[in-house]
Amino acid sequence: MTNIYLNRWFSVSYHYMNMIRDNPDRQLFKFYGTHPDPSHLSLQACDYSEQEPVLHGTEYVDYAVNFCKRHKIDIFIPRLKMLEIAKEVHRFDAIGTKVMVCRDIELLECMIEKDQFYEKLQGTGVVPIPEYYIVETAQQFKEAYETLIGNGHKVCFKPTNSEGGMGFRIIDNNMNPLENLYSWVSLSVPFEQVYDTLSAVEKFPKLMVMELLEEDEFSIDCLADAEGKLITAIPRRKSSGRIYIMEDIAELTQIACNVAEKCRIPFVYNIQVKMNKGIPKLLEINPRMSGGLYITCLTGVNMPYLAVKTIMGQPFEQPKPQFGVKASYIEKPIIMKE
Structure with missing residues (x-):
């Protein structure tokens, strides 16, 4: 029996656990999961689950190491805090837990x-990179927007460290505000609305302003x-x-x-x-x-x-x-x- 632990995963991990469990080699696995929401769907595929505390940095790694030690975890497949876990992966090695994570910290x-990552791949020929600018002030946002428009692009933006579609927006100056209220919730937003919002603070977390693909x-x-x-x-x-x-x-x-x-x-x-x-x-x-x-x-x-x-x-x-x-x-x- 091999013990596998998944921490604070998306609901789709329900499928992944069952795909591993229903393997053609008939290998036996026991699944362990943690999540702040004890009724989260991902935990429904687990043989054992517990409510995960909200911790940060080394404290979270301490929790994960102790969990693996308590339950004799053979394989740890992290989603939350991958970077913090990778930085201290030797602690899992020491207790015999294999961690499915990239060990190249940089x-x-x-x-x-x-x-x-865009900077790392820019000009390498690995994959084409869209035209983009990193901004932290409303003026920088305006300049990036105007440059992209001037280069013939439609414009979108998103936080540099978001996951999935979080924070992704498309600049659309042809929106009808009244029609928008009666329509589906949209990812589109007028430039002036974004600019006014960003102008309310001196500096904001980094945004990537880029050509719309x-x-x-x-x-x-x-x-x-x-x-x-x-x-x-x-x-x-x-x-x-x-x-x-x-x-x-x-x-x-x-x-x-x-x-x-x-x-x-x-x-x-x-x-x-x-x-x-x-x-x-x-x-x-x-x-x-x-x-x-x-x-x-x-x-x-x-x-x-x-x-x-x-x-x-x-x-x-x-x-x-x-x-x-x-x-x-x-x-x-x-x-x-x-």
Whole structure:
């Protein structure tokens, strides 16, 4: 029996735990989870769970180490506080817990702070980077906006260290405020409204102001070995609504190969790119299992389980994804465990 711990994950980790549990080799696993919300859906797939305290820095690492020690955890798959955990990963090594995390601290910091990662890849030829500017004042925001408009771009912005779509907004000066009130909640916002809001403070947390990428969006889910050597990469195109299509696109596979060669990210990670004028440009790289990985795995490649086999040092055949899969998802009711 192998004990696996996932800390404060998204709800989709419910799928990942069950994908590892329902493996073709009939290996036995016991899952442990923690979350500040004891009724969080991710914990419903766990064999054991407990309410996680709100801690920061070394105190949080202390908690995670003690949890792993108490429950004899073999594999720890962190989402929260990955950087802090990676910095003290030797403490987990000392108690025999393998941690599924990037140990290159400088690289991990870059991936978390998107502006630093853009700087790292700028001009390397690994992947095209959108035109962007980092701003901390309203005047800088205005100058960046005007430069991008002058270069023929539509404009968007987001925090440099956000996760997923948090804080992402599109500048749209043609919005009708009344019509907007009667419509769906929108990501669009007029320039003047943003500028007035930012002008209310002398300085604000860093924003990345960048060209809006208007065409197809792709997530490239990647599986690598512990040294960062790429095993497989599967592009997933976001189509209309909830529709996704897994496609064999040589240009995107080459980007995944370039990223793997340059960065050597281990285990499972996700490269997000978006097309603009036919050119795939980088949005971000997430050094963890993506929120949509369970859809990508419909190609027949069980990435969560293969990542577990990788960290355990167990060999497996080269996975062969079945491309051309068109997929979606629906809500499924489950009875909550007490």
